[in-house]
Amino acid sequence: MVEARFSRLKVVTDRPPTIGDLSAELARLEERETRARLAVPDRARLLKSTVSLCPTCLVHAPAAVYAVDGKVKMARLCARHGPIEALIENDERYYFLSSKDRAGRIFDPSRIFSIPELADIPGMESCCEPGTSCDSTDQMSNKTCTVLVEVTNACNLQCAVCYSDAKGDRMVPLEQLKTQIDALATKKGGLDSVQLTGGEALLHPQFHELLSYLTDHPLVKKIYLPTNGLELNTMDAARRLLVAKSKLMVLLQFDGIHDATDRALRQATPAKVRRRVIAHLEELGVFMQLTMTLTQGVNDEEVGAVVDVGLAHSHIKVIALQPATYSGRYALAPDADTRLTLSDLVKAVSRQAGARVREEDFVPIPCSHPNCGWITLFLRRFGLVHNVVRYVDLPKIVDAVAYKTQLSTGELRDAVASRDGLGLKRAIGTLARRLVRSHDMFTIAIKPFMDRFTYDQDRIANCCHHLMDTNGVPTSFCEYNARLRQTDSWERFPTLS
Numbered sequence: 001m002v003e004a005r006f007s008r009l010k011v012v013t014d015r016p017p018t019i020g021d022l023s024a025e026l027a028r029l030e031e032r033e034t035r036a037r038l039a040v041p042d043r044a045r046l047l048k049s050t051v052s053l054c055p056t057c058l059v060h061a062p063a064a065v066y067a068v069d070g071k072v073k074m075a076r077l078c079a080r081h082g083p084i085e086a087l088i089e090n091d092e093r094y095y096f097l098s099s100k101d102r103a104g105r106i107f108d109p110s111r112i113f114s115i116p117e118l119a120d121i122p123g124m125e126s127c128c129e130p131g132t133s134c135d136s137t138d139q140m141s142n143k144t145c146t147v148l149v150e151v152t153n154a155c156n157l158q159c160a161v162c163y164s165d166a167k168g169d170r171m172v173p174l175e176q177l178k179t180q181i182d183a184l185a186t187k188k189g190g191l192d193s194v195q196l197t198g199g200e201a202l203l204h205p206q207f208h209e210l211l212s213y214l215t216d217h218p219l220v221k222k223i224y225l226p227t228n229g230l231e232l233n234t235m236d237a238a239r240r241l242l243v244a245k246s247k248l249m250v251l252l253q254f255d256g257i258h259d260a261t262d263r264a265l266r267q268a269t270p271a272k273v274r275r276r277v278i279a280h281l282e283e284l285g286v287f288m289q290l291t292m293t294l295t296q297g298v299n300d301e302e303v304g305a306v307v308d309v310g311l312a313h314s315h316i317k318v319i320a321l322q323p324a325t326y327s328g329r330y331a332l333a334p335d336a337d338t339r340l341t342l343s344d345l346v347k348a349v350s351r352q353a354g355a356r357v358r359e360e361d362f363v364p365i366p367c368s369h370p371n372c373g374w375i376t377l378f379l380r381r382f383g384l385v386h387n388v389v390r391y392v393d394l395p396k397i398v399d400a401v402a403y404k405t406q407l408s409t410g411e412l413r414d415a416v417a418s419r420d421g422l423g424l425k426r427a428i429g430t431l432a433r434r435l436v437r438s439h440d441m442f443t444i445a446i447k448p449f450m451d452r453f454t455y456d457q458d459r460i461a462n463c464c465h466h467l468m469d470t471n472g473v474p475t476s477f478c479e480y481n482a483r484l485r486q487t488d489s490w491e492r493f494p495t496l497s
Contacts, residue, residue: 026062048108051104051457054084067095097109101458149195149468150201151204158329159266167329181194184468190220195224222248235283245286254292294323305352317442321447322448334453346362349376361389378443470490
């Protein structure tokens, strides 16, 4: 039965079908055929077809995305393992299609979120050649909002939710890192941000030399340092970061406020160390992000508390909420039908946080794909914390803000002035516009990365969150962790000295 559903692909070749094969086949199928071949339930509303992965063998497979019982699910068909279903989103109101979706066929145009093509943005090139579809995973023509550079596969923790399963003892030599980053920055015409990660990047014996190099690099705008904080436990260690203060943001793991949370997710209790790191960097004036990895039933009731910690410190500019992905070392019994999704975190923030924020204050980031990330923005000035997204008309300004990871004060003020209003709302919006300055903004970002269950080629093809593999090639972060990491060996690199 499985082979019969895609028999036309079977007679062409005995090799596994490529992304292009599957995409072309899906594009030809009408709704009735798509439903029949991919076993979409009769009561479901079919949203689109796309290319996904078989979560068992990681081979590309045809898939259908549909809404049923208020949720969004994906059904895919593997020639070896048959039909497989997984949850994508717990609230269908938060799931959108993109105007750039081309890996299959769109069946519900009412759910399309329009994002301009890169070719329509001055200074950008399209990710597609004329007359072809964007189903390639080549990321060189895509915007790179950030690129993760793994400098070591060693770590000083054994976190249960580590997407990279970092447990090695190798490092990439400094000169290779410089060469690869410089080559990528040159090809891309500049990099908005470079994340130095691992493992724990601070374990690299030449980390600070690399940090100085990137600080002086004219084509690198920002440097991000994701860290568990253990290597920044002292003021002396924190001071060594000051060389990069003008470009640096430290991304500190901060999963909650209870030791039980850290034990479950990190196999450790580093709460005191993290508070010390926050205090050190606050004294030094180094900007920070708190990164919260969330798992259902473990720390989803601590979202508001983490947001409140961020609001209590002016140097903390971002709270990043990331539902755990079933990649790498995930060791908490993954369930394809029971997981936290983007909507759960939007609702958690609006329900738990001390700051006044509504569900409708969150909007998709107008960049790679509307399901890749949502944000809300607060003005934090004169002791005031006020949400400004409610004064933004995103469809009206999307062409002006698309593909920009950082907005100037002028661009922010233009955005805040975009929504029409009457009376008190208009007056408050006008005041907020006058007060807005880029360095006063506080952001809550939700980033639901994909894994082998939620993999969608439409998001991969338009990815802007890249990871540089060990050969210096930028790849989609989600694709690398779901299907490429296990074949990218570190064995040729020297051990940590």
